[in-house]
Amino acid sequence: xxxxxxxxxxxxxxxxxxxxxxxxxxxxxxxxxxxxxxxxxxxxxxxxxxxxxxxxxxxxxxxxxxxxxxxxxxxxxxxxxxxxxxxxxxxxxxxxxxxxxxxxxxxxxxxxxxxxxxxxxxxxx
Numbered sequence: 659x660x661x662x663x664x665x666x667x668x669x670x671x672x673x674x675x676x677x678x679x680x681x682x683x684x685x686x687x688x689x690x691x692x693x694x695x696x697x698x699x700x701x702x703x704x705x706x707x708x709x710x711x712x713x714x715x716x717x718x719x720x721x722x723x724x725x726x727x728x729x730x731x732x733x734x735x736x737x738x739x740x741x742x743x744x745x746x747x748x749x750x751x752x753x754x755x756x757x758x759x760x761x762x763x764x765x766x767x768x769x770x771x772x773x774x775x776x777x778x779x780x781x782x783x
Contacts, residue, residue, distance in 0.1 A: 660684045660772040662754045667777030670744055674781070678739040680754030680774055688732040690772075691757050693764055694739045696750035696779075703753070708764040709737065717764045721747070744781045751776040 666678040678694070693708035707728040708717045716728055727740040737754065755770035763769065 660687065660690065660756050662756060662772055662774035664752065664754045664774040664777040667752060667779045669780045669782065672745055672781055672783050674744050675740070675742045676744065676779060678741070678752055678754075678777060678779075680737045680739075682735045682737070682756065684735070687735040687756075689758065691759075691761050691764070692728075692730055692737040693755045693757075693770065694728065694737075695753045695755055695767060696748075697753070697776075698750040701750075703767050705765045705767075706752070707739065708761070710761045715761050717762075741779070744779075746781045746783045748779060749781050750779060752779050 661683040663681050670676055689711050691710055694706040695703050696706050697703040706719055706722055709728045709730055713730055725743045730737040753776045754774040756772040757770040
C-alpha cells in the first residue's frame with residue numbers, strides 16, 4: 659500500500675510559479691512510476707507529467723513542456739512538480755499518482771494504482 663499526500667497548491671498570478679510536492683508512505687516508493695494529473699471543472703482528468711522509478715524517463719504533456727519540471731527524491735519518498743510561467747488554463751486540481759510496472763503508457767489514469775487527495779492550483783489572469 660502507498661499513501662500519497664500532495665501539498666503546495668494555491669493562488670498565483672499568470673506568469674508566476676508554484677512547486678507542488680507529493681509525499682509517499684511505504685518503503686517501496688522507489689519502485690513506482692510517479693505522475694501528476696490534473697482535472698479542471700467540467701473536464702476529464704488528464705496527464706501532466708510522469709517520471710520513472712529511477713528518474714531516467716520522463717513524460718510531459720505538450721501543454722506544459724518547457725514550463726513544468728517533474729523530479730523525485732527516493733530518499734525522501736517525495737516527488738515534485740515545479741510549475742513556471744503559469745497560465746489561467748493551468749487552473750485545476752492536481753493529483754499525484756503512483757503505479758507499478760512499465761513506465762509506458764502513462765496517459766491513462768486507470769493504469770495508476772494509488773492517488774492522492776489532490777491540491778487546488780488557481781492561476782488568475
